[in-house]
Amino acid sequence: MLRATLKSLLARKVRLILSGLAVVLGVMFVSGAFVLTDTLGRSFDAIFADAYEGVDVQVAAKPKLAVGETEGEQVAPPFPAAVLDRVRTVPGVAEATGSVNATGARLIGSNGKAVTSFGPPQLGSNWTGGSDLIEIRQGRAPQADNEIMVNAALATAGKVTVGDQVGVLLTLASKQEFTLVGIFGYSGGRDSIGGANEIYFTTPVAQRLMLGAPDTYNSIVLTSADGVAPERLRDDVAAALGDGYVVKTGEQLSADAAAGLKEGLSFFNRILLGFAGVALLVGTFLILNTFSIIVAQRTRELALMRAIGASGRQVIGSVLVEAVAIGLLASVLGLAAGIGVGALLAYVFGQFAGGLTLAGLGVPPVAVFSSFGVGLVITVVAALLPALRAARIPPIAAMQDVATPDRPLTRVTLSGAVVTAAGAGLLALGLSGNAGDNTLVTILTGVLLAFIGVALLTPLISRPVVNLLGGLFSWSVPGKLGRLNSGRNPRRTAITAAALMVGIALVTGVTVILDSTKASIAGKAEQIIDAELVVAGEQTGPQPPTFEPTVVDRAAALPGVAAVAGLYNDMATVEGERRFVNAATDLAAVGRIWGAKATAGTVATLRPDQVALSEPAAKELNKTVGDRITAQFARGEPHTYTVAAIVPEDRLPGAIMLPKESAADFTQPKPYLALVQLTPGTPVAQVQPQLEELVKDSPEVSVTDRAGFIAQQTGQFDTLLRMIQILLALAIVIAVLGIINTLALSVLERTRELGLLRAIGLRRAQTMRMITVEAVVISVFGALLGVTVGSGLGAAVVEALKDEGITELVLPWSQMGLFVGLAALIGVVAAVLPAIRAARINVLGAIAHD
């Protein structure tokens, strides 16, 4: 039995390849995700191991704020240089170096624009004589206060050379000019470590510019004396310094730093696995369809097996063995392809991250296990239904020429209705927010069930819809034949179309949600913000670009300007909890621009000890006007503020509005946004150039009108949308494979018919057109289902998010039209190979064929 199955399997190579390909692609995504995150994870480990090489123990002051999960490194606060002397007296210390090393030093390149690293830190450090890690490549280290040295990657990116006068933007100081005296690299010939850029100043300059205070450091690097273990030294130093300092070994530091990035990676991994799930769902449809067709075509063979004594169970076994073989082969290929894809993505990622040195490619066991698990389980599960159907073939079918009878669709429709209803119910539960901690799982299961339910309902609607669609092509004989063929097997057409539906529905749904969000934000911003000009920059790293605080005052003094609100933001600990806070240069101006009217207290310029709260924030903190709240910022000591006003939520730029004095202790004590309201009748074009002049020393920010600003703010949604579309394109590619597969098998099945048509005079081109129409009808049907289901899902989510401020429902009609058009094109492309095959059929052979 097994031998017979494997033999017939080999005889069906094409079918095997096509249906296997869907599994291969899905498995590829799974293993690729694991290989990518594993490779990047080990690369990060290596980077930090390198960065902390030669550091036995490091001392830093305790950060003022607890470290957040997603925000990367916290500012290590400065401490007096005297601590260095204290550390030196601890026995076991061989060498102690006071070091300044903080992010926020941005070189201005030769084109006048600040060089960005797109994520990795832009460090400013003090030169203390170098280490084994640093190799000076050109020039020398900084000796005078107006001299700097930069790493080679930064010099290349900024197109600067030794001897140039260069500007540097700083977080805690205004722009400074320096002479570039040296360019360095890192051991091993690297231009950068993990994409980070680094500028070396002399120690006093670094202290002033990077820490904001003379005679301070923010870390001390220790090497232990011979025979003293770093752990031992760490404990001794910690004991000597007491509370207020964090003492860690180099190993700990590198592990901590890598762990932070790996947290982000595992999130990334989950997203990739999510898309793998979508691909596999589509793949399941495809395999189910393929096996159904295979069983239909093997009816006689299977009936013969039954007739000569095989049991129903053996028949099921023979189908499932085929599934296992395909699943295994596909898993192997998918794993191999995934390793390639993972390596490629890691390489691309490395290039984007400024030449990240990748650790060697590795295949973690989880990639292997999940590949085989997923590949096998999906294939076997998808083959189960067709296998059961195969077992019901009566032995008599071997003797008769039975066309597979058209079973009624009642059962499948009923179960479709039940599953769809269950999916809708779960969706409603998840979206209503009543599912508690399981909200995401509930929603995802709801979406999955909705897809399966709709797929089950599809055969019922396929007949009328396909007839209607096909009507468009019925003016020609091949068109009409194609239409009839696509309506011939509603189940097969339905599953093929449903596979395409999944990808298109997800893209449409996401587009509806993001477009609606965008429109709601833009609409609200337009409605609320009464400012004609905006000063802001595009955020490319963990912190938004900023400009000098004086710009706000100078802008307010320009003729034609009615009000200017400068805004700062940061994370802070407010009443013991991490919260996002804003500071405004002038709350009165904010009030004018946002139309803020207090529901309690008054909206006026805040005194240095006053705070304004939004209504929800006041409720959460349980505070009313006159109450006090305490806040700790990135720097300095805790402050206490009195609540001066409570304002409706969307009438303030943030939930907690602090006076401008508090911004001095923020991570970035500079405004990132200024809104400029003009006096009535003042043309924008008159003020804009003057504002541009004011920010010419801050090349990271620009002056835009309100529409431009809103577009800039909502632009991130477009990027997100594009990324999601690219990833979902894979699901659509798999669906296209499904269409090709269905058509190819149909062509095979109808060989005799095609021969007859050719015999009575159908031309080759007409034959191809017939197949193409069939494909186009199926794929457009799938796309129509997709945009319908997708906009339904999207609208449901938007409806659920009404309370979160997404008040506008935007249905992307042109996008949906585009999808349907693209689907027609997909149909044409998918039909190419089957159509050629059909046109090449040997007429005589086909007629003689039994």
Add this chain to the structure above:
Amino acid sequence: MTATVGRPVGAAARASDVWKVYGSGEAQVVALRGVSAEFERGRFTAIMGPSGSGKSTLMHCLAGLDTVTRGTVMIGDTKVTGLGDAGLTRLRRDQVGFIFQQFNLLPTLSAKENILLPLAIAGRKPDPAWYDTVIDTVGLRDRLDHRPNQLSGGQQQRVACARALVSRPQVIFADEPTGNLDSRSGAEVLGFLRNSVRQHGQTIVMVTHDPTAAAYADRVVFLADGQIVSELIEPTADTVLDTMKKLDTLPAPTEAGI
């Protein structure tokens, strides 16, 4: 509309010294060995012979479904030998009608649509009077909207006959058209074919191994081992049977190379 029997007005199809060789070397099979034959217009010719004698091969070569190894085939004034796929397709569409043993019809189309399919493919309109005549002769008027799977085998073959007739081809080729039918349905179909020759002057070439079927024809050509070995005009079932018996006792022709 009335052409008389036995008054040949030139050949509708002609084979001249046709050879057909399948395969090469050890596996070589010579299916036709220099067959020359004319099939006159307005005549019903049957090709007979034992199984494997080359009947189907000859028909396929005549109809432009297969290429000949040597020799020439003409349909009317068209030289079939040497035509490319496009030319052969046009020939089959415009000049030739087919009736196969089974699987003649497209399951997705109704009887009427099947009948009109060759004309639709060619983009031609049926002549309404002729269409009516054909439908009435095959007696299918009340079955026109049925799908093939709703028709009996005999009805299906009658639909196939109507389809072959409706475009008035130069010649209709039928390969064992009654091979799958019971004798009554077979007789109906054969009678219908003979009528279309007698009353409407259609040319038909039919392959069969059934003497009773051959008796419906005006002329029978006998094939054995790829060669024409005998011929009967105005056959009856008995004369056909006799001829076949005689042929069986003949020694097999000697192997001839090509």
